[in-house]
Amino acid sequence: MDLEDRQSPGPSREHPAALVPAQVSWEIPLKWRLRPDLMHITGEPQLVAVLDTNAIATACCMEAISGHQSLATRLVLTGRVPCFIAEHVPGEMDEHLDRIARKIGVDAGVATSVWRDRVAPLFRVVDLPIGEYLRPEIAGIRQPEPVGDPDDWPSLAIAAFLGPAAIITRDGVFARLGYANKASDWTVTAKVLRRAAALEGEQIDRAVVAIMSTQMMWAGVGGLVKLGRRFPWTVPVSLVLAAVAGRLLWQARADVQAGGRDLLDHLGLQMRRVLAEMGEYAQLRSDLLTVHDPPWRAESPTERCARTLARSGEAMTPGELRDVMNLASSEQVTAAGLRRIMSAHPSFIRLPGDRYQIGRPVPVE
Numbered sequence: 001m002d003l004e005d006r007q008s009p010g011p012s013r014e015h016p017a018a019l020v021p022a023q024v025s026w027e028i029p030l031k032w033r034l035r036p037d038l039m040h041i042t043g044e045p046q047l048v049a050v051l052d053t054n055a056i057a058t059a060c061c062m063e064a065i066s067g068h069q070s071l072a073t074r075l076v077l078t079g080r081v082p083c084f085i086a087e088h089v090p091g092e093m094d095e096h097l098d099r100i101a102r103k104i105g106v107d108a109g110v111a112t113s114v115w116r117d118r119v120a121p122l123f124r125v126v127d128l129p130i131g132e133y134l135r136p137e138i139a140g141i142r143q144p145e146p147v148g149d150p151d152d153w154p155s156l157a158i159a160a161f162l163g164p165a166a167i168i169t170r171d172g173v174f175a176r177l178g179y180a181n182k183a184s185d186w187t188v189t190a191k192v193l194r195r196a197a198a199l200e201g202e203q204i205d206r207a208v209v210a211i212m213s214t215q216m217m218w219a220g221v222g223g224l225v226k227l228g229r230r231f232p233w234t235v236p237v238s239l240v241l242a243a244v245a246g247r248l249l250w251q252a253r254a255d256v257q258a259g260g261r262d263l264l265d266h267l268g269l270q271m272r273r274v275l276a277e278m279g280e281y282a283q284l285r286s287d288l289l290t291v292h293d294p295p296w297r298a299e300s301p302t303e304r305c306a307r308t309l310a311r312s313g314e315a316m317t318p319g320e321l322r323d324v325m326n327l328a329s330s331e332q333v334t335a336a337g338l339r340r341i342m343s344a345h346p347s348f349i350r351l352p353g354d355r356y357q358i359g360r361p362v363p364v365e
Contacts, residue, residue: 057097
């Protein structure tokens with residue numbers, strides 16, 4: 001468990017109250033980082049994470065010891081890495097958390113309270129039909145130990161269904177079968193995901209600023225053109241003002257040139273930093289092993305719907321989901337078709353207002 005990097009969370013942001021405890025604040029207050037139409041701005045699909053019982057139990061124990069948010073909690077609160085768990089995890093937490101807490105030397109009651117009150121509400125449980133467990137690309141996990149481990153079968157099935165997804169686990173079977181990076185602890189993968197999420201969010205911020213600046217510039221130019229057409233006398237006045245401004249700048253050209261050189265130096269420094277961050281992000285993504293579709297599998301409409309909704313950051317109506325999916329792909333869908341898909345699949349949960357989300361809240365006693 002990583003006890004470093006205990007930065008205070010940033011301002012709170014809006015989020016479904018059923019999923020986030022009132023005392024939890026979010027690190028990223030900028031809602032545009034969760035816009036589905038910007039999710040692919042980096043050229044890579046946004047990653048999701050699937051956590052297993054051992055990783056969550058250890059995180060709860062370390063959070064109980066330190067009093068600080070665990071790395072798993074902070075990963076969820078970035079808002080950029082949707083985190084899910086399999087349907088068997090809540091039962092295993094109730095069954096094994098006391099034993100793990102005693103092994104680590106933590107008060108079992110405190111660890112259980114952390115799980116039920118602070119950690120469990122952050123995750124969503126994804127229920128899958130039996131067909132999703134029979135994917136041939138995850139056949140290795142269905143083999144008996146020591147080759148596979150059927151106990152981890154549901155977590156891998158969720159990762160394949162929502163992929164590309166990273167599995168955060170202490171179990172070495174995923175690395176042994178090539179589904180996850182070989183690491184000394186689950187926190188290694190969590191750190192990589194959290195850093196990649198931060199870099200991805202910064203890239204989206206820059207893209208939004210560029211879009212807004214371009215829109216404001218064109219709006220200003222369009223306003224001047226309309227003003228000139230409606231009031232022709234404003235054209236010569238604008239030219240005179242431009243000439244006066246040009247003369248003043250010419251007279252102060254030495255200061256302007258010095259300021260321009262400073263601006264260019266600053267822009268160059270910022271550009272080098274942006275390029276370095278982009279290189280770091282690309283390296284993190286390339287080094288991270290994920291569960292994803294094999295080359296021979298074509299993404300089904302249900303998978304496309306689930307993956308888009310899982311990365312949206314909030315529940316959507318079929319119409320909203322249709323608009324996002326049609327914007328990101330040439331394969332057009334209809335709201336009625338999406339409603340039929342989501343109504344027939346157990347992983348989609350219908351909320352009031354005909355809104356749907358992936359996964360249900362974690363049941364706790």
